[in-house]
Amino acid sequence: MDAFLNAALAIFDPQTFVYMGAGVVAGLLGGAIPGVTITMTVILVLPFTFGMTPLQGLATMIGVYVGGESGGLISATLLGIPGTPSAIATTFEGFPMARKGEAGRAVWLGIWASLLGGLLAGIPLVVGALQLAALAVKFGPWEYFSLFVLTLTIVASLSEQSLLKGLLSGVFGLLVTAIGADPLMGVARFTFGTDFLLSGFPFLPVLIGIFAFSQLMKDVEDMGSGTAGPLLRRHVNLRVSHLRVIGEILRQPWNLVRSTLIGLWIGILPAVGGSAANIMAYDQAKKFSKQPEKFGTGMSEGIIASESSNNANIGGSLITMMAFGIPGDAVTAVMLGALIIHGIQPGPLFVTTHTPVAYGMFAAYFLAHLLTVVVEWVLLRYFLRVMLVPQPILIPIILVLCALGSFALNNIIENVWTFFFFGIIGYLMVKFGFPLAPIILGVVLGDQLEVNYVRAVMTDADPWLFLTRPISGALLVLSVVSVAFALWQRRRRPAAPAEAEAEM
Amino acid sequence: MHRDAVVGGLLALLSLFLLWETREIPHPPLIPIGPAFYPRAVLSVFLLLSLLLLISGLRAPLRVRARDWSRWFSRYRVILASFLLFGLYVLALPFAGYLLSTTLFTAAMQWVLGRRGFRRFPGILVVAVGTSLGTYVVFQLYLHVLLPRGALFQ
Numbered sequence: 001m002d003a004f005l006n007a008a009l010a011i012f013d014p015q016t017f018v019y020m021g022a023g024v025v026a027g028l029l030g031g032a033i034p035g036v037t038i039t040m041t042v043i044l045v046l047p048f049t050f051g052m053t054p055l056q057g058l059a060t061m062i063g064v065y066v067g068g069e070s071g072g073l074i075s076a077t078l079l080g081i082p083g084t085p086s087a088i089a090t091t092f093e094g095f096p097m098a099r100k101g102e103a104g105r106a107v108w109l110g111i112w113a114s115l116l117g118g119l120l121a122g123i124p125l126v127v128g129a130l131q132l133a134a135l136a137v138k139f140g141p142w143e144y145f146s147l148f149v150l151t152l153t154i155v156a157s158l159s160e161q162s163l164l165k166g167l168l169s170g171v172f173g174l175l176v177t178a179i180g181a182d183p184l185m186g187v188a189r190f191t192f193g194t195d196f197l198l199s200g201f202p203f204l205p206v207l208i209g210i211f212a213f214s215q216l217m218k219d220v221e222d223m224g225s226g227t228a229g230p231l232l233r234r235h236v237n238l239r240v241s242h243l244r245v246i247g248e249i250l251r252q253p254w255n256l257v258r259s260t261l262i263g264l265w266i267g268i269l270p271a272v273g274g275s276a277a278n279i280m281a282y283d284q285a286k287k288f289s290k291q292p293e294k295f296g297t298g299m300s301e302g303i304i305a306s307e308s309s310n311n312a313n314i315g316g317s318l319i320t321m322m323a324f325g326i327p328g329d330a331v332t333a334v335m336l337g338a339l340i341i342h343g344i345q346p347g348p349l350f351v352t353t354h355t356p357v358a359y360g361m362f363a364a365y366f367l368a369h370l371l372t373v374v375v376e377w378v379l380l381r382y383f384l385r386v387m388l389v390p391q392p393i394l395i396p397i398i399l400v401l402c403a404l405g406s407f408a409l410n411n412i413i414e415n416v417w418t419f420f421f422f423g424i425i426g427y428l429m430v431k432f433g434f435p436l437a438p439i440i441l442g443v444v445l446g447d448q449l450e451v452n453y454v455r456a457v458m459t460d461a462d463p464w465l466f467l468t469r470p471i472s473g474a475l476l477v478l479s480v481v482s483v484a485f486a487l488w489q490r491r492r493r494p495a496a497p498a499e500a501e502a503e504m
Numbered sequence: 505m506h507r508d509a510v511v512g513g514l515l516a517l518l519s520l521f522l523l524w525e526t527r528e529i530p531h532p533p534l535i536p537i538g539p540a541f542y543p544r545a546v547l548s549v550f551l552l553l554s555l556l557l558l559i560s561g562l563r564a565p566l567r568v569r570a571r572d573w574s575r576w577f578s579r580y581r582v583i584l585a586s587f588l589l590f591g592l593y594v595l596a597l598p599f600a601g602y603l604l605s606t607t608l609f610t611a612a613m614q615w616v617l618g619r620r621g622f623r624r625f626p627g628i629l630v631v632a633v634g635t636s637l638g639t640y641v642v643f644q645l646y647l648h649v650l651l652p653r654g655a656l657f658q
Contacts, residue, residue, distance in 0.1 A: 051647060164557055168515065171550045175522075178546055182539035189529050189543055190522065217583050220617065396613035397635050399590060400606055404639060408649040416594050424587060432511055450542040457537055 007359030023063025031071020086274030097298030117308025136348030173442015213423025267316020509561025601654020
């Protein structure tokens with residue numbers, strides 16, 4: 001408890017506090033602007049964190065993350081377009097409610113539900129991350145290897161597109177890490193005589209390229225097809241009795257708890273983010289509702305489910321990231337990259353060796369939720385104006401900022417080429433129906449996978465140990481089960497015909 | 505033939521090429537697993553999966569519809585132009601320097617994305633100059649990033 005209080009005090013350091021507040025504002029803005037995702041906002045904030053202390057940098061990113069989830073609901077309710085994919089289900093009820101003249105109720109239901117869901121998930125975050133890290137410390141190289149294999153197969157089997165393409169995407173990510181000096185002996189691999197490739201592709205430019213370009217080019221494609229109904233652009237009355245709104249949420253305790261648990265669980269699953277959580281929580285809320293037929297007309301249950309789940313999802317993602325060094329989603333993947341830049345090796349030892357940073361992150365998580373509500377209380381009206389920046393202005397600026405972020409990593413132009421190269425790869429992958437989450441996971445875990453495999457075999461040459469050590473064996477069996485389950489599920493429910501896919 | 509077959513075939517060729525390249529990786533003496541082991545293992549899995557994709561693509565129903573290249577082009581014109589423009593931008597950075605290349609890139613990119621016409625010109629210019637100057641101030645002066653100054657100006 002002392003450690004936690006100390007960490008909380010560290011967060012209240014004026015400088016850290018200001019950075020985090022700026023992170024929250026940036027997150028709210030990025031989340032609110034349609035076409036800019038939370039991942040993108042974290043990427044844009046990233047270069048600013050290079051010069052901060054590790055805790056300041058992470059607190060800022062957590063601010064962006066939490067603020068972003070709330071920002072998404074503003075445009076979802078007031079414009080009818082989700083500002084981020086994690087607010088899609090909020091649109092289903094929030095926009096109809098706002099159109100009926102209850103814009104204030106719709107927005108604040110979302111904001112308060114975000115806060116409550118986030119805070120509720122905070123307790124499992126602290127307990128879960130610490131317990132799992134304590135468990136993971138006992139892992140040997142066999143267990144790590146099997147855990148990473150399981151992670152990759154889970155992500156591949158959860159991808160909505162084909163299992164095969166999910167696996168290919170993940171293995172391609174592993175392949176990217178095989179380029180450059182090998183992590184144990186420093187022998188050059190696939191460098192084709194270049195100096196730049198000797199240190200391998202830098203992780204962050206790869207990540208930025210894959211996510212930013214695929215998202216921005218999708219924005220470009222969507223540009224022509226009808227934009228926001230400027231229905232609620234001006235003179236929106238956002239006044240509302242906060243006590244009544246909070247009371248309305250608390251009168252649905254099961255909905256709140258159920259959605260929070262769904263968000264938490266989706267967050268813990270590697271590389272599946274809030275975009276899945278909010279829709280799943282919304283579906284469940286509808287299923288359990290006494291008036292499911294009224295869904296779609298502005299039901300508070302839907303808003304509460306969607307918004308509490310996407311904030312709880314942050315808690316879950318942070319658990320996986322802090323306990324195992326495995327990203328729970330794209331945002332935590334960027335955070336892992338930032339940790340590495342600061343010379344901190346993420347993984348099960350993170351919580352024990354960098355306790356102040358870890359506890360500071362917990363404190364930042366709680367504080368960011370409170371800060372978000374305060375900022376929205378003050379600035380909500382002004383967000384409405386920024387939400388409607390035209391895409392032709394926004395996209396070039398974001399591209400420049402992404403290029404700058406890649407460059408600033410170590411001031412070399414090759415990083416910008418890496419960003420561009422993987423931007424093309426990411427865009428092509430999306431066009432050909434390959435999911436992006438597995439490749440990111442592959443790139444994050446590749447080196448660790450190799451190091452742990454080699455370590456295991458060097459400790460004991462018996463390859464059967466991967467199966468006979470109980471935890472390692474169980475993880476590998478689960479990995480086979482996850483693939484088998486995905487195959488079985490697809491056989492039962494044949495995928496949509498190929499014609500439905502995007503044509504290239 | 506489904507396009508997956510083409511993608512699978514290309515990826516299989518890529519993995520074969522890289523597998524061939526692993527011969528170049530030296531094997532230091534006295535260790536059980538050399539640096540070539542991991543790439544070979546990953547590439548073998550990659551090859552296997554690519555071949556599976558190739559097969560599933562070949563078995564997928566044939567698409568009768570002929571490809572209409574002009575429609576394809578009109579749909580992806582802006583995307584192609586954006587990628588091309590960004591490539592030119594990165595090429596220009598070391599020569600023209602950060603300020604000039606960024607101004608030109610943001611201006612041209614707005615034009616590509618449909619902000620055009622004589623009357624919009626001042627607006628385009630304001631955004632372009634504002635972006636390059638604003639980011640220059642923040643990154644070069646505040647964050648101390650050494651932005652490319654440009655061979656032209658040295």
